[in-house]
Amino acid sequence: MGRLTIYKDNYVDATAVSNIFIDEYMKDANDAQLKIYIYLIRMMNANLSCSLSDIADKFNHTEKDVMRALKYWEKNRLLSLEYDEARNLIGIHLLDLNRQINGDPMPAAPAAARAVKEPVSPDIDAVSEPASASEDKQLSEESYERPSYSLDQLKEFKSKEETSQLLFIVEQYIGKTLSPSEVRTIFFISDKLAFSVDLIDYLVQYCVERGKKDFRYIEKVAVSWAQSGITNPKDAEKYAYKYDKSVYDIMNALGKNTSPTSKEADYIRHWTKELDFDMDVIRVACERTVMGTDKHRFEYADTILKSWHNAGVHHLPDIAKEDEKFLRGKTSRTLPKSVSNNAFNQFKQHDYDFETLEKELLKIR
Structure with missing residues (x-):
């Protein structure tokens, strides 16, 4: 799950709401908009990070509700939203309200904050859309008002x-x-x-x-x-x-910072639904994949997990048993007599042969 950076022009070590906000902005905002803005101030002053899903869970909203509230405050120039090149939300900049009253121009966000690229994992697709598309969908949603049934x-x-x-x-x-x-x-x-x-x-x-x-x-x-x-x-x-938190946990574990492609989502669904692996087991497979290769990572992880599934591995203790079995078999077949059977050699023999895996993968591509 992507974490959003929240920062502002001036900093005070307290959670305080500006009188300007109370006098000029509070009367026109709805319940969700007020809660979300005040919550952002709280998180910023405490130097805590958060995500769209964190805010949505906090107030029992959808992430689309949160995004709509953020756009409302951006339109009123109380904050600015920052996106990466793929239109993923990566930062929230809380603006100094005194600038708004004095008519000062909106300051540019610090370059360091603009450079951060962290994926946001929404349960809806409006987050990564251009503003015009989001506004069109907002108008569309307004047409879904519940009738007064008799x-x-x-x-x-x-x-x-x-x-x-x-x-x-x-x-x-x-x-x-x-x-x-x-x-x-x-x-x-x-x-x-x-x-x-x-x-x-x-x-x-x-x-x-x-x-x-x-x-x-x-x-x-x-x-x-x-x-x-x-x-x-x-x-x-x-x-x-596609927007399940576990999907993004796996993407992060494989060193991916983008939304999953259809093929990548199919791999993850296969591991979690069809092979029914615990998330802890999938994370171990991802860690070994990242340590072993920089390319074809989903294919590598899939090979590892399929071999574990065939061996009856489904929980963390099962991995240790399978590793020990693999080590004993490989050592008895390949360990030269001149090589001492110390702990270091045991560890090296324990690892997966990713070079061989890659050759096999390339044959079938």
């Missing part, structure tokens, strides 16, 4: 057999009986967003698995999926998985 409409919706079963399933996920407002949210997702029963089932399960049972959050995720043209659980899984 009691008769709600009663008819609940009386359908398929709907009744769906509401029962949702209640099992949430762990309580749904309130009328929560039923209206499900009605809205089914009616106006045209989600199928299976897609609503997957949507609620997806949110609950991430610790989000708030229906405002569920509705926001549903809207973002609708905007992205998602119509079935399979598409939703691919869309959500």
Whole structure:
């Protein structure tokens, strides 16, 4: 997960909100915008880093909500957002409010901050888009306002057999009986967003698995999926998985600082879903890959993990056992009599032959 650098023109060792902000800006901002701006001040004054997902989790928003609030404050010249060449957000610059009152020009961000290139792992794709595209999507989202369903409409919706079963399933996920407002949210997702029963089932399960049972959050995720043209659980899984935190953890472990390509995402999905490896095991494979080669890293890691899977390795202790078995077999076959069997030689014999792996990989490419 990418960490965002937050900095400003002047620094004080306290979390204080400017009177200028209270007098001039607070009255026009909504709840999310206020919370996020004050939280940024808190994090900056404490010299703490954060990410879009950290802020979203803190206030039970989606990362798109956070990005929209940041753009609001940028438009009002209270902060500036910095991007790398791929339009990934890499920094937030909190501006001195006294400059705004005095009419001073907006200062340029320090070169060191502009040079930082850290990936942001969103659960939506609006973060890395040009501003014009984000604004178009914002206007699109405003058209997804929930209608004021009447009691008769709600009663008819609940009386359908398929709907009744769906509401029962949702209640099992949430762990309580749904309130009328929560039923209206499900009605809205089914009616106006045209989600199928299976897609609503997957949507609620997806949110609950991430610790989000708030229906405002569920509705926001549903809207973002609708905007992205998602119509079935399979598409939703691919869309959500692309921005899963574990994906970016693996990308970082392999020395990658960009969003995963489709092929890279397929590799990661294969390791985590099909081979069902623990993240700790995948990290070890990534560490050995990085130590052994600078190229074809996904192919190398895939070779290691497949060999472990075939050997029944699924947890960290299993790796040590497999390494010991590999070492014993290789040492008995290849260790010259003139070479002493000391600890150093044992360690060297333990490593993977990446040169041989690379030759094998090149044969099949």
